[in-house]
Amino acid sequence: MSYQDILYGVEDGVATIRFNRPQALNAMTLRLLEETRDAFARCADDQQVRAVVLTGEGRAFSSGADLVANMSAPPLGADGRLDLGLPLETHYNPLIAQMRSLPKPVIAAVNGAAAGAAANVALLADLTIAARSAYFLQAFVNIALIPDAGGTWLLPRLVGPQRAMQLALLGERLPAETAQQWGLIAEVVDDEALAARATAVARKLADGPAQAIARIKQSIHAAAGNDLDTQLALERDLQRDCGRHPDFMEGVMAFTQKRKANFKGG
Structure with a gap:
């Protein structure tokens, strides 16, 4: 267009x-x-x-x-x-x-x-x-x-x-x-x-961790319609996804090495 x-x-x-x-x-x-x-x-x-x-x-x-x-x-x-x-x-x-x-x-x-x-x-x-x-x-x-x-x-x-x-x-x-x-x-x-x-x-x-940012956005927007138990379950599921993404390990390594993280996203 x-x-x-x-x-x-x-x-x-x-x-x-x-x-x-x-x-x-x-x-x-x-x-x-x-x-x-x-x-x-x-x-x-x-x-x-x-x-x-x-x-x-x-x-x-x-x-x-x-x-x-x-x-x-x-x-x-x-x-x-x-x-x-x-x-x-x-x-x-x-x-x-x-x-x-x-x-x-x-x-x-x-x-x-x-x-x-x-x-x-x-x-x-x-x-x-x-x-x-x-x-x-x-x-x-x-x-x-x-x-x-x-x-x-x-x-x-x-x-x-x-x-x-x-x-x-x-x-x-x-x-x-x-x-x-x-x-x-x-x-x-x-x-x-x-x-x-x-x-x-x-x-x-x-420049940030695209996958984590997407899930932060998803979880905060979902909160307005969720009760606490539902939101806690959503946090669990999304945190599991984040922990399995390479950006998490890169973030940890950058923190321990005192350097800027190089997040790949995707």
Whole structure:
């Protein structure tokens, strides 16, 4: 697939997916979502890719769904009525599932606004790093909708029901520094340092033990739906896999020899 609404590149084991509609603050069209999903599929298939950075071109991560473009050809159900669940089913939800199931870490580098569905895409990354001027906005209530793209699942788990309700019901901006204090994101950096910091984190992960990183991601994401006994069993099984991989012995040898580990991954 050739891309019009995103940019894609790979360097030093890090794939960068960049929303590329800066004139529209990277508002999400169905084409942008299709291209992003295609890029994530490439990341999954490319053995050279060990980590992924998701970000936006220009002064925003993304302002959310492009209402003008999307409503110019509104989604209609079989009965001919407006069906806003349809693009969720066909585009947004599969993208979220793709990001979560990818056995490679996804780092969202949030520059400027992350609003609507884009806020939740950013927050559902494995690590979210934001510029100091960035903010997150659950804008849905302002147009009489509910948070989607996983927002109603994620927010109460991370910040509790009261703060989740506050974000969803009031539809007000959440500054990046407050998002970090609430545990929604991993890190806040000065605006001019965002790209370099996200790339540095991604490259560190790309140099790490790929199999263990994939299983860390799998186990932590599974925890939200598991009881303790189920999670303990999962840890046992995944630890068994890790211990049988050559990266484990390399890590032990590097530790005892006081050198940097040379993980092969795979």
